[in-house]
Structure formats: structure tokens, C-alpha cells
Amino acid sequence: MNGTHLAAPTAGAASVTAPTLRLILGDQLDLDHPWLREPRADVLYVMMEVRSETDYARHHAQKVLAIFAAMRSFANALRRRGHRVRYIPLDHPHNRQDVVANLQALAQAHGAQAVEYQQPDEWRLDAALRRWAQQAPLPVRAVETRHFLLPRDGVTRRLGARRRWVMEHLYRALRREHGVLMNGEQPAGGRWNFDADNRQPWRGQPPEPPDPRPRHDVRALWAMVRQAGVATVGEPAAAALPWPLTRAEALAQLDAFVEQALPHFGPYQDALAEGRPRLFHSQLSFALNVKLLHPLEVICRAEDAWRAGCAPLASVEGFIRQILGWREYVRGIYWAHMPGYTERNALAHTRPLPRWYWDGDTDLACLRAAIGQTLRDAYAHHIQRLMVTGNFALIAGCDPAEVHRWYLGVYIDAFEWVEAPNTLGMSQWADGGLMATKPYAASAAYLQRMGDHCRGCRYDPRRRTGADACPFNALYWDFIARHEARFATHPRMAMMVRQWRKLPDDERRAVRQTAQAALQLLELD
Template sequence: MKLRLILGDQLSLWASSLSDAHKGDVILICEVRQEATYVKHHKKKIVFLFSAMRHFAQTLRAEGFNVTYVTYDDPENTGSLRGEVARLMGLHDIAEVIVTAPGEYRLLTDMQGWSDALGVPVTIRPDDRFLCATDEFAAWAKGRKQLRMEYFYRDMRRKHAVLMNGDTPVGGQWNYDSDNRKSPPKNLTVPAPFHADVDDITQDVIALVAQHFPDHFGDIHPFHFAVTRDAALQALDMFVDERLPLFGDYQDAMIQDEPWMYHSHIGLYLNCGLLTPMECIARAEAAYHDGRAPLNAVEGFIRQILGWREYVRGIYWLKMPDYKTMNVFDAKRTLPDFYWTADTQMNCMHQCISETKRHAYAHHIQRLMVLGNFALIAGLDPEQVNEWYLLVYADAYEWVELPNVTGMILFADGGLMASKPYAASGTYINKMSNYCGSCRYSPSVKNGPKACPFNYLYWDFIARNADILRGNPRMGFMYQSLDRMTDDKRHAIRADTDRFFKEIGAGEKN
């Protein structure tokens, strides 16, 4: 008899661990303390995964499989994946343990020692739900001086024949990102997001999470995520029908009290296995060919899945474990308390953190150009920033979170992923959002107590990292501007920065 372990991000009938499963095999799914608490995951994230796991167990049983499901509050629960495998082996004559490779390095390293610990063969199969295998990415990266996503994305388009006319891209361009940076108009009406019904299984999980994880970040209610494949497909179809047509135009836009905007909100379903990347790509491509969505929107959406998602996973497995400790700027500042409380008078930060707390979601520009931009220019400790991003978002797993934060947000890898730091002043946030209109600080004021902190923090970041960044060809204009600054201006930037961090400790009341 074989034991097939299904992890919480492998909720797919087509997972490699199930590819040759027999009805007599034992399939194990378990909710364990080790995975739920190695960081204090958002309460809503835990509800989503535990409920999706329980629903997937129902799906497997309906297919005739022999499923053992261990709930978090089971008094016999050992609290770890290996412990639960060992416990089940004590009840059955298990000749082999089969599992699809986990998405996190720490867990893979642990599993590689299971055969010796358990005394039976443990077969770790590749996760073939992705469109680029890790060894394929390593072959693509070999010998390249720069690992730029754009070139990887083009190769993936060719390989999978997505938005292609033979050997050339549909429309004559590979990338329409320049068309996707429109500021939000005042009269923009955003469609309501997908809301799934909360059934008895989810209600039970909500009660469990409220009882066992009271000190974890985030709100449980309202809960409306899909927790089944059918509901996830409904969410995908709703995006294609209602949001995709304007996704391209406003994918970078931010509006107060509109956390969902025109984004798809399907990352959590892709990353746990309820959706597959190619079915999402195919639906978007069909919408273009049917005249239901413009090319700039469709290409932008497909690039996020076929390009960026596959690329960051490739970077993760190529560069771990060293990637986790990279910190090229030697950034050491402690993560401010307002990342947990949202108690800050910077309205953009308050809005993005509050929405993250409520929804376990923020779209990519909020994550990159508000929350991440502040972390970058303020010099926050990458280890603390990575932990925060990993635990607060429902779609976050280390393979996708770490490269996005260390590489794109913090430039802590020294430019392996990004050609320059994504640092910006308050001018960018004011252009792409309406946050600044109701903020204590002004984006048009450069120094002093009324100035937007992003303004002087930006120049303080440029100045203090000149030894590292001055030679970057994309940073030349910034350093020309810095060199033209008077000593008084430089002193004002430094003084404002020092004052601001003192004010943070006092709740920004000064």
C-alpha cells in the first residue's frame, strides 16, 4: 500500500502525487501546527486553506479514493507533516510515501530526510502544474549575465504558442505595459468582486481559526473566497467577463476604498491548485480573439502568469538557500508597528495596510509601490519585510513571496531580478491614486513637517546608497539631480528623515 501526501497548496486532482493513484492507496491531508504557525499567517489565509483542503478531501472521496483527513483540533494530531505520516504508517502497512515537491525550500529540505527517518522510500515528484520546470529554468539562466523576465517571457510565449502568429507576437509587440499606466478618473466605477457562499464546512473552519489563532494578524470576516474548484472557475470567468477589459488600463491605479480594482483576485486559487495557469491564460486569450477584451489588457494579464509567476519560481529554486539572506544595502531598520496596526497618518500606507488586514489581499502596485516602496526607501530589514509579506497575503508562499520582496521590492539581491530599485517619491503615488487628497502630508511639499515622507525618504535612500547605485546606468539622472543639490537641501533631507523616524515612535503626533 502507498501513502500519498497532499499538501495544502496541492489541491488538484492532477497533482503528480495522484497521477497513478489506486483506490486502495491511502491519501493523507492534514492541518498541522507546523505549517499554520511557522509564521503567524493571516487568519483569513488559514480559513481559506483549511476550508479548501476539507472541500478537496470531499472531492477525492467522491472520486472513490481512500482519504484520511486530520483536522487541526484532532487530539491525536502530532502537529507536523512528518509526524502525521509516521502516525498513519503505524495504522497501515505502507511500502512507499509519495508526495509532490513542496513549494518551499525549508519543507523540501526536511522531506529529503524522511526516507531515513521513516524507514520506507519517500518519492518526491516534480510539481508539473507549472509551465516551466525548475531544471528548464536553470538551463535558460545558464550563462546569462542578466536574468531579465522580459526575455524569459518571450521564450515562454513561443514555447506555449500563446498570443502568437507563427514566430511573431500578436499585434507586433511582446509587451504593452506602456499602455497600462493610466491614472484613475474620478468617475471610475469598479465592478464588485466575486463572493462565494459560506457553507457549513467553512463556518466550522472560521470557528476553529477564531479559537486557535486569536493572536494572528488580520480579520476573518467578511469571508467570501472560493474554496472549491467550481467556485474558483466562477471567479475566473467573472474576472474575464467584468474586469479584464479594463484591467490593462488601470492595473497600476489605486483608489481609496476600492481594494479590488480591475485585478483578477485569482492568485490564491492558482497558488493552492484550484486553478491551473494554462486554463487562466486560455480564457484570457479567447476573450481577445472573441473581441471581448483588448490586447493590452489580455497581454498584461497573461504576462503576470506565463511570465512573472513562472519567472519568480525559477529564480527562487535557482538561488536558494542563499537568496533568503541577501541584503545588498545592509538595511537594518525595524519594521514599524503601523505595518501591523495601520495606525499611521500616511494615508496611502493606512489604506493599503487596512485593506490587507481586512482582506488578506492588496494588488501588486499597492504591494510594490506603496508598502514595498516605503520599506525600500526607509531601509527596513529584509528579513522582517519578507516575513510580513509571507504571512499577510492569502496567495503568499515563499517561492513567490521571497523573489518579489527581496528582488523586486527591496533590490536586496543587488539587481539579479530588477534593473534598478523601484523607489519613488510621493509624486508617483499622487499620480496613480487618490490617496493624497485626504492625507496629512502633501506630495507637493518636499521638506518640513507637512512634506510627504516619501519625498525626503526617497532622496535619503538615493544619497545613503550612492556607493552601490551610482554606477547603475538607469540611475544616472537621479545622481545628477543629487549632485546639483545644495548642502542646505541635503541637510534638510537628512533632518526630515531623522525627525520622521522619531515621530513614528510617537505615533506621528508632532
């Protein structure tokens, strides 16, 4: 394989010798990065589509398509601004299908004087580039990104001395530092947290706003991805891909959310509704995670809406906390505990993930809706992920590594830095409580209270035992029983252990028998 063929110079570049190559990854599509303030003749920007990135997990088809299409749009935007760009498509005959291997070939072919890259957000790619930098025959330099409010080790520096890393401490500090939702030294409204106001089920009013996202015809790109043999999951929506591919589209989606959905986001952010996959959620996480938007501009836009009287404080605070608090926090957890975090399994769960996580073919209405929506749209909101698909996997005792791989693949916004802590720490409690003060395990009562799926389900959410009982009930108590010793002294779980112990022996036996029958019926055994 000849590196010169791979790296044929772009038009007009022949007179420039010994350029610096600057790598831009598919989740670094930030037109405002300091690198890009003005074109330089001695800099060649490198972007590439490679199998090492499509194949490390089985990704949703829309995720592959949206990232590739957004990368191509970004490369074109750079060219229009006068930057030199070398873009390697997936089907290039000399594509070595690996980031480092392609960089080596490009550096040799162009006689590069140095290679620079923005720090990747995922540990595996960061490690590969660091290893190459240590033995490469030319200088390889990493630069800081501007994609977050804190550097990688910012959370460690702030919370490292504490016994527990509580997100609320970080959130309040960042609000003070950036002056977000503050009245002088006090939080706006006299409270830091409006969670108690934001737990309402949705009963059809106010109406869900229209979906503002553009639709892109990427059928030619999809044909190329299929021809290359990339294994994907889910529906590609290749004739009408609904994700923003440019900064302008992402900004338009942000405006539409703030104007139409943010006023109602708070009360209904935890609501589950049949046939309503979005409700009042922003669906901005893809644009944020590929860096078409900067978190601070999203935060400021939401705060401006409150100060202008266009959205209530409880909605705005709840939305901002997800970005200013949670997003920064999970990134800090990830970098503080990698490598190794993704292998944690504190509860020693080993059951395989049910096959219907990959096709949605289950009689459980809430799971059928959440998984079917995920496979169709590459999207589910946070309660569907945490309290439906994640909750079931937790109480059924599924292997957290399998659960992690599923979440990493199926969601449009799933990059390991944000997905792994949310899945392994928050959802599956596989880190033993490093992130979450209690396992997010719940019976059918929670699902019935927050949603309407139970009305159309063959299982009865009020029953704990028997063939018609909702499996969430028996599996929840079976989860408590299996981990009784661990949770007997846990400050937030001990009460549930006491309740379990108070049940008559015959009822406890019936619950555990119902749980085992449910596992067998649902093809977990």
C-alpha cells in the same frame, strides 16, 4: 502518543493491506493531477492540518481559514470520486502537528509499503521531506507536480548562462513554445509588451465591477483555530469568507473576471484608488497558488477573450505576462537561490518595521489605505505592495527579513516561492539586483500621479522639506544619499545621484533632517 490512534483506518479499508500513502499538501489542491485519474484500493491519500504550517509565520486569519476550508472541500471531493482519504484536522487529539511526524505515524500504523509526495513548492518543507526520505524505513518517493509550465530548474536551464536573468527573455520563449498571443512567429499586434499603454490612473470610470466571489460561513472552523491557539493577524471574515474553496468556484471567478474586468485591466492595473481595493484585478492568485486553477487554463481563457473581440490586446497581454512570465520567473529565481535567498540584505538595511504595519494606524493616507485593506481583506494588488508598502520600507531602510515575514504572513496568496523573490528581490532590492535592474524606490510624485490618496492626506506631496512635507519625498532622497556610492555608477540610478549632488548643501541638509524627523515621528527609531 499512539500512532495507531492517529491513523485508524477509514471505513471499508480494513481488507486492504500495505497501502501506498500519498501526501497532498494544502497548496496542492489539483483535482486533475495524474495521481487522481482513477481510484486505487492500494492508495491512501493523506491530508493534514498542522501547527508547523500555521506557525512558521504569523498568517492572516483568512489565509489559515481559506486553506483549511479548501483542503476539507478537496478531501470530500476525493471521497466522492471513490478515493481513500485520511484527513487529520488540527484538533485531532493525536495530531503530532508536523507533516513528517504525522507521516511516520501513519506509515507505521497502516503498515505502508511506500510513501509518495508531490514536490512541495516551499524549500523548508521540501528539505524536511528529503531528509526524512534519506533515513525512512520504507521507500519515500517524490513526484513532479503539474502546477507550473516549467519544472523547478526550468528557469535555471534557460537563463543560467546569461549574465543577468531577465524575465522578458523567458516570457518571449514561453509565448513561442505555447503559441500564446502569437501570429505565426510574430507576437500579436507586432509587440511583445504593452506596458506603455497600461499606466493610467483611474478617475471613477469605467465603474469597478461587482465582486463575484462566494461567501462562506466558516465560524465553526474559526472557533477551532482559535481554540487551538493559532496566532493570526487581520480580520477573519469568518461569517462571510470571500475566497473560492473549490475548483468550481475558482472557475466561476475566472469567468467573471474575463467577462467584466479583463477588458479594463490593462490601463488601470497600476492605478491606486481610495476605497477601491480591487478595481479590475482578478484576485485569482489564491486559487492559482493552491492549485484550484492551472496557469495555462487561465492564460488560454484570457487569450480567447481577445481573439473573440471581448478584451483589448493590451489588457490581455498585461494580464498574461503576470502569469506566463512573472509567475514562472520568480519561482525559478526562488529554487535557483535557496537556501539563503531569504537572508540576503545587499543594502544592509536594519531598521525595524513600523508597528503600524500591523494595525494600519498612520497619518500617511496611501499607507493607511493599503495596510488597512490588507488587514481587512488579506489582499492588496501589486502596485500597493510594490510602490506603497514596499517602497516605504525600502526608502526607510527597514530590515528586509522583517519585511519578508510581514508579506509572507499577511497576504492570502503569499507562499514563500512567490513571495520571497517579489519582496526581497523586486521590492527591497535585497538581492543586489539579481531580479530587478533598479530599486523600486519612488517619491510622492509617483503616488500622486497614479492615485488619489494624496488629496485626503495631511502631508503635502509637493514639498520635500518641513513638517508638512510628504515623508516619501525626503526619505526617497535620503535613500539616494545613503547609497550614493553604490548607485553613482549604476546605469539606471546614476542620474538620480547626479540630481542629488546638484542640490545646494543647505537643501541637502534640510532633506536629510526632514527624513530623520519623519523616521522618528513614524516610530521607526
